[in-house]
Amino acid sequence: MPPVPIISRSQWGADESMRRAAPVYDSMIRAGIIHHSATGNNYAPNESAAIVRSIYAYHTRTMGWGDIAYNALVDRHGQVFEGRFGGLDKPVEGSHTGGFNKDTWAVCLIGDFGKDVPTAVQLRSVGKLLGWRLALAGIDPKGTAALTSAGGPYTRFAQGITRTLPSIFSHRDVGDTECPGNAAYAFLDRIRDIAARLNQPPTEQDLEESLRGTAIYARWQALGGATGVLGPARSPEAPGEGQARYVIFAHGAIYWSRATGAQPLTGAIYDAWATLGYERSALGLPTSGQIQEPQWIVQNFQHGTLNMDRQNAAVTVVTDGQPRVLPPPPPGGPPVQLERFSPARNRLA
Incomplete structure (x- = not known):
């Protein structure tokens, strides 16, 4: 890509x-x-x-x-x-x-x-x-x-x-x-x-420089940058579904769209959302960061919420007012998010 x-x-x-x-x-x-x-x-x-x-x-x-x-x-x-x-x-x-x-x-x-x-x-x-x-x-x-x-x-x-x-x-x-x-x-x-230099592995500094000036970079810096909760960048900014953009970090990701802004994802909630299909899932994109509540850690999405129980780390998805406890991610972890751009066609549409 x-x-x-x-x-x-x-x-x-x-x-x-x-x-x-x-x-x-x-x-x-x-x-x-x-x-x-x-x-x-x-x-x-x-x-x-x-x-x-x-x-x-x-x-x-x-x-x-x-x-x-x-x-x-x-x-x-x-x-x-x-x-x-x-x-x-x-x-x-x-x-x-x-x-x-x-x-x-x-x-x-x-x-x-x-x-x-x-x-x-x-x-x-x-x-x-x-x-x-x-x-x-x-x-x-x-x-x-x-x-x-x-x-x-x-x-x-x-x-x-x-x-x-x-x-x-x-x-x-x-x-x-x-x-x-x-x-x-x-x-x-x-x-x-x-x-x-393209074929040389990018350094953390290269990746950070590539993000400078973006909304994702600003949110990452507000969260502490490379020494914060997300850690250093592990990918350049990439296109997601529709108008979405995202960057992978050592301990999570930030997703951005014009409608939702730049929102971080980490831990079990990020893994659950990824397993559901990332921004292509029924939840859509995140509209908030994680909200700390006494019993739950909650994150809002365009079409529902994900809630992690602090006692047992179980994650519940809520869509249309209906809660459903999610199974843990598969042993190999959630599927990898893929970068995309429009496919080539050989003929006129």
Whole structure:
């Protein structure tokens, strides 16, 4: 799975009726290409999806490219958006880099980086995403690729000319353009470094840094951070069902959605909820932390409660006013929560 949460096409609101062709699949991915959108930089996290939709509309309706040009887009807040239809883990050919679309995979930094530098979290997400995608193809992010130009009006290299380029290069390296802007271009080596480190196990510090600035991070810090009840992070933030996001910690997890906020889960209540099916269960997402009562520890969920008896540690689920004592989790523990992003399909819907 990708090392960063992915906002799928359905989640950012892609109108699939605007697509004019089935995806074209190349035989492989040989390099990654960095772009910028040349749009503004002062936008909030909840405004990014609308920017992606506007890029999608421009590429399909104005430029006539059949779909959004890029394979993925990353905003200044580090959010990653699924781009061109067909599957992030498939060699989908885009329409991003004239003459060099074949066998390449493009990431667009949302913003204008002629003068303004990309944010640290944006660079980190781009590097991790490209590190993952190139690793799937067996490509060294610090290596090179010999690519042959298909020619056309958007490249300065005539058809048939072969150029040896870095495995991660930019639009301006092959096209008559300033893209991705001088300020972003200066960070290409940093992006390559982040991509190359992807296969190294992340440290606790790496994971903590990846969470910084999120609602989950703020709640974790309020609970004492790495030395608090949850302990250090054990995973990056990952997508759950619908709009949910979650992070696994040494002694529990925090789940977030816009409707419920960031809520921690620990101990027997967390294990019981996990065994029931996490946020896909009838209970839905947690709407509170654990509430300490004399006989019970209680946690509220969207559609009920879980209550742990302090005397015998038995957990009772209450839905529609009906209590039911749950069996203990299986010997191997509750099922593992899986990261998800929208599945790829080979044909138009």
